[in-house]
Amino acid sequence: APEVGLQTSAAPAGPLQPCPDVPPNLQGVLRVEFSTNRSLEDVRQRLGPVLQEGGRYKPPTCVAKQKVAIIIPFRNRHEHLKHWLHFLHPILIRQQLDYGVYIINQEGDSVFNRAKLMNIGHVEALKEYDYDCFVFSDVDLIPLDDRNLYRCSDNPRHLSVAVDKFNFILPYATIFGGVSAISKEQFLKVNGFSNTFWGWGGEDDDLSQRLYFQGMSISRPDSLIGRYKMIKHGRDLHNNPNPQNVHKLKETAYNMNTDGLNSLSYTVREIKKDLLYTFITVDVQAPA
């Protein structure tokens, strides 16, 4: 007879092994729909036992390959955030990441600055933990395949390759907006994003050029694994396309060493820890 009495449920003794290269519990293609009666309380209930305050997670059975900060630029998109948290936490857990979710909320209703919020997220996340990879994600983009890993590689990686809104086609070759993963080292090498792109447009192309000028190229998953669904919405207030931004793209090489992480100036108004995220409200010092 089997010696059942000798079985033990204790964790294996000794230090944890590194997590495998390919996470073992991925599901592949995902079903994603945006039902209106989704509540954050449900998500909190479901994930309560595994997440730590601030939207933090670490695989319990192995040492994660990377420490990843997910940075989301935000203002007045709570409905989208609910869906994002509902779908992304389980995906990131299956991907066996050591990660934290940072919502960087622009205070007030002056002109929006997506890139500056990203820079702030990078700086604030590093104050909390020794992250080595940053995933910058819009709040309204949900991956349709969990094999699209939210981690960094040898080159900056653009993850939102095939978005439904653009008929699942990459709009242009140098695009780096939507969702992208960039290591701490790569991000520091280009001095982060520019802080001076106010309103909609250009800041992601500026970063793409910075990467190119520093000799990096953009890596991507293929267009089947890199599929995304975007939550439908109208234009936001105070984030209209800014016609000046396209002209600024001629000056990237000239400006990148003085406009970025090394010139970043802002004020933190509040840091709120939820189970599902760290919510940081900031004054980005928008022009009057």
Ligand code: UDH
């Ligand atoms: N964002 C906010 N609040 C704002 C503006 C932007 O949270 O008021 C964040 C959010 O994470 C968003 C991202 O910044 O996903 C990028 O915003 P965007 O307006 O550049 O991009 P998005 O793809 O919209 O969300 C594109 C224009 C939509 C026009 C729709 C007309 N049908």
